[in-house]
Amino acid sequence: MTATPREDGRADDELRPITITRNWLDHPAGSVLIEFGKTRVLCAASASEGVPRWRKGSGLGWVTAEYAMLPASTNTRSDRESVKGRIGGRTHEISRLIGRSLRAVIDYKALGENTIQIDCDVLQADGGTRTAAITGAYVALADACAKLGTTSALTGSVAAVSVGIIDGVPRLDLPYVEDVRAETDMNVVMTGEGKYVEVQGTAEGAAFDRAELDLLLGLAEKGCADLTRMQQAALSTDG
């Protein structure tokens, strides 16, 4: 099976153009507008004193996340979850994924009894919103920790990327047009040191074998390393 070239002309192992704009908002301790091509996610990290009740008196901090899409962010307008009165399974799932991913690089003790609430709101969706959210949220979190004076609460960095097999060809960072056609779809979250935090692979059509899995893991490793460098570059300038 030969794949046609990618619509946007990228190499199979190439990310879309990535931009990371820090301090996009005035109120939260950290905020980032991150773009993976046309996908645009606003990530905010709001710090507050205290922790949820079940953690009080432990001396440990907490980090949690919520993900949502604006109604007009999608191709066809989506209904607003606040109006429907309930949060869908996909939203729940992604919010939990973002929270777990960021907590993997947090030293709760160094954070002290403070909570950092991450909000990832998708302003425009073109595939890869959850991986853009994680990648941007890490930068917002780093800024929030700096502002709190607890940079030591961060034990590393995290970045995330999607990979998939389209017409038999493994590809990095899928936009919507590729995502809907992918036989297999995987989201991978890795630390800056190249270790895995989350691996979520799903056979959309046919099941995949071990060789395909290995190819996808390799692509994801390359993409996460690229994103890590971009995060570091963004954070190395004055916020």
Next chain:
Amino acid sequence: MTATPREDGRADDELRPITITRNWLDHPAGSVLIEFGKTRVLCAASASEGVPRWRKGSGLGWVTAEYAMLPASTNTRSDRESVKGRIGGRTHEISRLIGRSLRAVIDYKALGENTIQIDCDVLQADGGTRTAAITGAYVALADACAKLGTTSALTGSVAAVSVGIIDGVPRLDLPYVEDVRAETDMNVVMTGEGKYVEVQGTAEGAAFDRAELDLLLGLAEKGCADLTRMQQAALSTDG
């Protein structure tokens, strides 16, 4: 009672810097990022065929609106209404106000059996979010009508502004620091021709007399006329 000058140095009858960015999103028929100073609202107008069930077969179109604030848009993070599972009274009230204001300049017959759904999402809040939303939504609506080929569905334009009395002095376009101190707070929606669509005045502290009401109405008329000019300027360029 003498008022101290405005913190941002504006004259009492002067708007904050206003920017109107059209086509901020790729998917909806019309979209505008509007800024009233630090207040930033993303307004989208999504068009779809058909109308709600109670209107089917009438030959008439429909326009409706939803307003919401991102959690990190406010000074202190607000809880997400989708997570709370219910929409608050303030959100309901503003959504209804926006919808009524826009419907005031719609010719349902010319629109045909199409629905335009307006979404106003506050990305950053610094007072006047509902008036910025109405002013921006009108521009998004105009772009959507143009794209639908039904410009004749618009019978006029609408713009909105807040006015209030602070330390006894009537002022135009209140930012948050003035809004919380206002004795009286009024939101006024006017057509481009200078007629009233909505007048909502509230005594926050002491009740206000007719003379004060008249001063506020005058200020609002000036502000809406200024905003109308800016809307026209924004729409006169290629979208």
Next chain:
Amino acid sequence: MTATPREDGRADDELRPITITRNWLDHPAGSVLIEFGKTRVLCAASASEGVPRWRKGSGLGWVTAEYAMLPASTNTRSDRESVKGRIGGRTHEISRLIGRSLRAVIDYKALGENTIQIDCDVLQADGGTRTAAITGAYVALADACAKLGTTSALTGSVAAVSVGIIDGVPRLDLPYVEDVRAETDMNVVMTGEGKYVEVQGTAEGAAFDRAELDLLLGLAEKGCADLTRMQQAALSTDG
């Protein structure tokens, strides 16, 4: 445009027959059945010690209100909001309006850390239910303050009335048949001293100009003054 005379034979600046029956219930501190023609609203003021959490320790009291319509109060039966599991925007909006209107004449310090909960339940609806609710609720509130021994918590009185333009003619206190035909509809809440607490004007069809606005404000002033006299008369008898 000449208007046909009013169906009920009233002059344009004349209220419907108003009755105020105090102590209609045995349990709450104050309770009033108020009738504006066929509109019938049961207003109860229940007093309790303590205030909401965000106000504890402030030494200040609190007044809040809830408005609702019985299912069979309307022309065609309305669905019960408890059964639907959510409160509609209109209900929210009116509950908030009633609360703000009554708080305008409350001295929180004199009330002490007590809460007065106002319930306005529409038993029969024929236009003007929110203005009847405010006018009746004030009387129930006055009775509750008297029973609590904190009459000084009331700094004045409030009354409310609707006005509108029907076939070009401004009219006072619209019943349902006039309300649905009104081009412009305004609800005005005023203190007993003739100052404004709330002005809410809405163009239902065409936008209105300043001259029309002035006429409506004049009519409302007359109506509120009449209602203030009736409130005083009702309160001057033994409860």
Next chain:
Amino acid sequence: MTATPREDGRADDELRPITITRNWLDHPAGSVLIEFGKTRVLCAASASEGVPRWRKGSGLGWVTAEYAMLPASTNTRSDRESVKGRIGGRTHEISRLIGRSLRAVIDYKALGENTIQIDCDVLQADGGTRTAAITGAYVALADACAKLGTTSALTGSVAAVSVGIIDGVPRLDLPYVEDVRAETDMNVVMTGEGKYVEVQGTAEGAAFDRAELDLLLGLAEKGCADLTRMQQAALSTDG
């Protein structure tokens, strides 16, 4: 164990003063304000064409009921179920009881594909609200059937009363002060012909034996017969 006399001086087998006011509302097809002493319930019967989906095309009608208490109807104010966003178990239970009781005397075929919706709203509660609701709702239902021209849809009448054992003495029609002290509490719904529609007996404290049950059934029979006569008297006048 000797019981002290009843606080209100009634004989043990005597009903409280009962009043039945027909046509208390203008809109619904039938409406009754019923009072059992201080207990005051507004019963409305709203007729509409058509039946629920699961019954369409059957040629049969439907009768359903909803019960609710106004917040200020109780000794201490109760929270509003619409605000809580969910209906409590007690409300559900009583709504279902009222519906079943009325359906026991309905000939669905004679009703045709029409629905009668019963609303029983407790304006003031002093014990026995569900039995007052059933007794009043029957009268509202009869008026609604008459207005629909389908009197033949009624195959009989129903009335309901509470009975209980207080300090060992069986008593009829318990007000709140007796209800809270009752060892056993029973609600009985009977047809005008003296047959049982519902028997719901509950041991509040100690379990009861067969002899006590028999005494309670006898009292209830007497009470329902009295109520049936009052219903007939109310319905024999012009509505």
Next chain:
Amino acid sequence: MTATPREDGRADDELRPITITRNWLDHPAGSVLIEFGKTRVLCAASASEGVPRWRKGSGLGWVTAEYAMLPASTNTRSDRESVKGRIGGRTHEISRLIGRSLRAVIDYKALGENTIQIDCDVLQADGGTRTAAITGAYVALADACAKLGTTSALTGSVAAVSVGIIDGVPRLDLPYVEDVRAETDMNVVMTGEGKYVEVQGTAEGAAFDRAELDLLLGLAEKGCADLTRMQQAALSTDG
């Protein structure tokens, strides 16, 4: 009217085969799988320290119950109430019945400030699920009290059974096929000493007279006595 024999060949006053399996679960203090023929209910009694807020400091314990049906337990799959987001009236009603029935044999003082939460989950439904639930829950409750070392908190036992009139014949313990045809349906909860805790009789079709009521009460008494013996037998073995 002569009834055809029962489909399952039982005598009219005979229970279905009953099995009571204790300790079906490892985690809760008491747990029972009870079967009334094909009806299969899993009853768990979970003990925890402390009582609801309104009971704190009273020195008294609390027992409460929740009933639910698995979606696939019924003839045709039922929707899951958690997915619908609200609990139906029938579920509420039965949960409350189970709770009241068990509390009738609890000495709150002997229980101390502990709560026992009863969960009755219907795994398979074939009529009589609520009576099976009560009968099984009593055994689970007895095991939980034993494990807590507060056997004295039980002042007696309770069992429950359904009875009904089918084709004019009173019958004990109705399976689904009889239940849907019953003219009258009654659920009776009795103590081990033969006293009544709950009597809930409903005319499904025609109202019933006193003679029929008496026959049903007699049948239920027989059935509850049989069930009480089975409960005792089950509890007399080592758990």
Next chain:
Amino acid sequence: MTATPREDGRADDELRPITITRNWLDHPAGSVLIEFGKTRVLCAASASEGVPRWRKGSGLGWVTAEYAMLPASTNTRSDRESVKGRIGGRTHEISRLIGRSLRAVIDYKALGENTIQIDCDVLQADGGTRTAAITGAYVALADACAKLGTTSALTGSVAAVSVGIIDGVPRLDLPYVEDVRAETDMNVVMTGEGKYVEVQGTAEGAAFDRAELDLLLGLAEKGCADLTRMQQAALSTDG
């Protein structure tokens, strides 16, 4: 780091005792009680004609799944989601995983416009409930397809198992005591032919490297192959 032996004496690559009981319920087309050690999940496959609205007229079938835990299934009782009025994120996530896993082996065309609804209710939880659910649900689905006469709708089989690293040692099929201590936790769903359907790995504590990931994938492959053989054995007997 040396791991202590497993509490239950198993080898690191050994499954817990697995039992698969078919036809545990009478009503649904397929039903299985599956046990992974103490973990006990009731899986039902209910067939119905027709498909969701968005799929009507396509000629294609649909398979969907819901997962839930009984309150008393867990170590400490969990609150019932129907009572809380909302489904938690974990429940949503697992329901979606089960649905996707089963759909991977469904030929929608061969199924025709029929829907199979899978219900997986956890009766007792001791780790690995989602993998037990998938493994059992496949067997229930196979029985349902056989009963529908559409065995050809199944294009293969699926089984699932959890693996994790405890004290540095990779282990298969974690019970609760191991699950809470695992540094890395992975759920793997595979077809009977040894291909991957889902891979979900999560670093609970430290991130994991590629070598660890490879070890876990190997263990999972072994476990899924064992489970596939047990599924085949169960299905080879008469249902």
